[in-house]
Amino acid sequence: MGVRVLLGGVLGVFDRVQLVAMCQVSVMARLFVLAGFRVLGGFAVMAGGLVEVLGRFMMVMMNFVLVAHGKLLHRR
Secondary structure (H helix, E strand, C coil): CHHHHHHHHHHHHHHHCCCCCHHHHHHHHHHHHHHHHHHHHHHHHHHHHHHHHHHHHHHHHHHHHHHHHHHHHHCC
């Protein structure tokens, strides 16, 4: 099912693509550059989210260690 949806999307795009004249190649190059910036921006957002999740995980682990260590100190 997923393959048919993917192929339908790709074939739909190919169906709409027209031959590009040589003078319009620079326009296509600019579009590819803009698409590349969009991909890099998405990657940066994803990496920032990963850093945030790892930071929160470390905060939870440190709180767990400090609470466990505090309980061990009070048992003496």
